[in-house]
Amino acid sequence: MSLDLVLALLLGTGVAAGFLGSLSGLGGGVLLVPILVVGFQLPLVDAIGASAVSVLATSTTTGAAYAGAGLADVRIGMFLEIATVPGALVGVTSTLLLAHLDLTSALLVALGVVLLLTVPASLREGAKERPLPPADARSRRLRLEGSVYDERDHVRVEYQARRTSPALGTMFAAGMVSGMFGIGGGVLKVLALERFLGLPTKVATATSNFMIGVTVAASAGVLLLAGDVNPVVVAPVALGTVVGSLGGSRALPRLDSRALGFLFLAVVAALGVELILRGLGFP
Amino acid sequence: MTEPTAGAVTVDPLRRRIAAVLRAGLVASAVLLVAALLLFLARHPDESFVDVVQNNPIRGYLSLPGFASGVEGGHSQAFLTLAVLVLVATPIARVAAGAYYLRRSGDRPLARIAAAVFVLLLIGILVLGPLLS
Numbered sequence: 001m002s003l004d005l006v007l008a009l010l011l012g013t014g015v016a017a018g019f020l021g022s023l024s025g026l027g028g029g030v031l032l033v034p035i036l037v038v039g040f041q042l043p044l045v046d047a048i049g050a051s052a053v054s055v056l057a058t059s060t061t062t063g064a065a066y067a068g069a070g071l072a073d074v075r076i077g078m079f080l081e082i083a084t085v086p087g088a089l090v091g092v093t094s095t096l097l098l099a100h101l102d103l104t105s106a107l108l109v110a111l112g113v114v115l116l117l118t119v120p121a122s123l124r125e126g127a128k129e130r131p132l133p134p135a136d137a138r139s140r141r142l143r144l145e146g147s148v149y150d151e152r153d154h155v156r157v158e159y160q161a162r163r164t165s166p167a168l169g170t171m172f173a174a175g176m177v178s179g180m181f182g183i184g185g186g187v188l189k190v191l192a193l194e195r196f197l198g199l200p201t202k203v204a205t206a207t208s209n210f211m212i213g214v215t216v217a218a219s220a221g222v223l224l225l226a227g228d229v230n231p232v233v234v235a236p237v238a239l240g241t242v243v244g245s246l247g248g249s250r251a252l253p254r255l256d257s258r259a260l261g262f263l264f265l266a267v268v269a270a271l272g273v274e275l276i277l278r279g280l281g282f283p
Numbered sequence: 284m285t286e287p288t289a290g291a292v293t294v295d296p297l298r299r300r301i302a303a304v305l306r307a308g309l310v311a312s313a314v315l316l317v318a319a320l321l322l323f324l325a326r327h328p329d330e331s332f333v334d335v336v337q338n339n340p341i342r343g344y345l346s347l348p349g350f351a352s353g354v355e356g357g358h359s360q361a362f363l364t365l366a367v368l369v370l371v372a373t374p375i376a377r378v379a380a381g382a383y384y385l386r387r388s389g390d391r392p393l394a395r396i397a398a399a400v401f402v403l404l405l406i407g408i409l410v411l412g413p414l415l416s
Contacts, residue, residue, distance in 0.1 A: 004324065006332040042336060053367060060309050060373055068302035070295075075393060078381050081400045089407040096415040142392055213305070213374035218404055221371045225412025230339045231363035235320040238370075239313070 007236045010040070014240020015247070018058060020264040022248025027212070028241045029055040029183035030118060031264070033111065034271035038278075042233065044107055045099045048182035049229040052220040054241040055184045059213035061242050062249075072210035073146050073203055076161055076193075083168040084189075084215040087175020092219035095180045096226060108279030111181050115272030119265045121187045132198040135160045139197075148203050157200055167196040179219035184212040297384050304380045308373025312366050319362035326359055341367075345416075375404050 013035055014028070021028035029051045036047035066072035098107050139145075144161035161167070174188035186208045193204035223229050323340065340360040344353045353361025382397035 001332065003330055003332050003335065007320075007324075040332075046336065046339075053370060056374065057309070057312075057370060060305050060370075063374075063377075064302045064305035064309065067298045067305070070298055072298075074298050074301055074381070075385075075390075078378070078385075078397050078400070079393060081378070082396050082403075085400055085403050085407070089403075089411060093411055093415065100415075142396075143390075214378055214400070214404070217371050217374040218407055221375070221404070221408035222412045222415065224367055224371055225345060225408060226416040227339055227342050227345060229341075229367055230336065231316070231341055231367050232320065232323060232335045234367060235316045235363070239316070242313075 003232075006040070007232070010233065011236035011240040013039070014054060014237040014242075015244035016240075018054075018241035018244025018246075019248040019251075020244075020260060020267075021241075022245040023251070023260045023264065027055060027184040027186055028058060028245060029181075030115060030268055031271070032237065032241070033182055034115065034275055036233075036237075037108075038271065038274055044104045044111075045095065045223070045228045046230055046233065048095060048180075049220070049223040050233045050237050051182035052216050052223060053229055053234045054238040055178075055182065056213055056216040056220050057238040057242050058245045059184065059209055059216065061246065063210040063213050066206035066210055071148065071202060071206035073199065073207045074210065075142075075146070076144050076197065076199070077207045077211045079142060079144060079164075080167065080171045080192075081211060081214050083171035084175035084178070084185075084211060085218045087172040087177075088179035088215045088218040089175075089222065091176040091179025091181075092222045093179075094176075096222070096228070105279040105281070107180075108275045110279075112272040112275035112277075112279060114177060114181060114183075115268050115275065118187055119269050119272075121191070122265065132162050135162050136164055138164045144197075146203070148200055150200075150202075159199055159203065161197040161199070163196045167192045170196065175215050175218075178212070178215050182216070182219065182223075184208075184216065186212060297381070297388065300384055301377055301381055304377045305373060308369060308376060312370035312373065315362060315366035315369060319359055319366050323359035323363060375401065378404065 017028035017031040017035065021031060032051040032054060033047045036042040036050055037044055063072065067074055095107060098104065139161040145159065147156050147158040150157050170188055170192035174185035177188065178185035189208035189211060190204050193199045193207055194201060199207065220229065341364040344350045344361045344364040350361055350364060378397055378401045382394050382401055385394035385397055
């Protein structure tokens with residue numbers, strides 16, 4: 001197969017992953033790594049590098065839009081990056097060390113398990129209404145507060161971050177998963193922003209997207225300087241993912257996103273099983 | 284918790300400036316990436332996908348002297364390296380811009396946190412990357 005044709009297929013893969021990832025809210029990275037490994041026979045670390053840069057490009061696009069529109073809470077996002085960045089550095093270091101020790105099969109199994117765990121986590125209902133604890137001292141000192149206009153109820157909703165310590169711990173874990181596998185880790189980030197900080201769902205989702213770019217920049221930068229980012233592979237995948245995710249977010253109001261979301265999750269689960277079997281040495 | 288307001292959305296200068304940094308980096312890296320990839324394909328018509336995967340074309344351009352001589356010589360691989368570097372550097376520049384604007388607006392505690400994230404990113408990438416290659 002000619003290089004031009006493979007690059008066109010990579011572009012199409014990026015568009016599809018970005019589109020479906022945007023509809024499901026999981027992002028395209030969850031699909032990219034397994035497809036690049038299974039479909040394009042790319043070495044796992046190269047696939048992680050390509051996915052990390054693609055996730056970075058998508059997050060930068062959406063992050064700029066959310067910050068410009070005032071939806072992402074830039075101050076809370078920047079505060080939490082003090083946990084996601086070290087997490088990502090630990091994650092990417094673990095991946096490269098395991099690869100150097102020729103333990104990529106363990107990485108494949110771990111990624112497969114992460115993919116399978118992502119499915120129930122993304123199906124969970126939104127955070128139940130429950131009384132929130134008062135904002136902790138750190139939140140008050142740093143003024144981690146804001147407001148967002150609720151278009152449905154036509155009111156301005158004010159919020160203040162509540163429990164910052166468990167949020168920081170969860171963000172470190174999110175960064176580590178992101179750094180290890182070149183994915184955004186948005187499921188964990190939204191969970192921490194909603195459940196521990198008590199942010200409204202819309203702000204939590206936008207802030208998570210805004211933060212993903214910096215988290216992934218840490219791991220993508222390490223992978224780039226380690227020589228594990230191949231730009232000939234990255235270029236079509238990243239451009240495709242950005243186009244696909246923009247298309248997905250525009251098509252969202254017109255499509256049955258629930259049905260497509262389920263389709264996406266079914267594909268994620270199937271790829272998770274495939275990676276586990278590969279890692280365990282099944283043909 | 285809630286109060287009725289008019290629907291106007293006001294965006295503070297910090298968010299506007301950060302969004303501008305992200306957009307500028309994204310446009311610059313996208314233009315560079317597409318141009319460098321087309322140049323690479325034009326100059327390497329016989330290259331196969333397996334060759335590209337086995338011999339990452341930017342490996343020789345990751346050191347400062349290699350990169351500088353590649354740009355000077357007009358090598359497409361050096362421009363591919365530059366494109367990915369700009370893309371990766373965009374969120375890092377956003378953190379630096381955030382630290383600067385927070386400090387200028389008098390929000391010193393958060394500016395210090397943003398500055399710490401910036402230093403962590405730089406040290407982490409510049410030390411761990413070459414170490415783990």
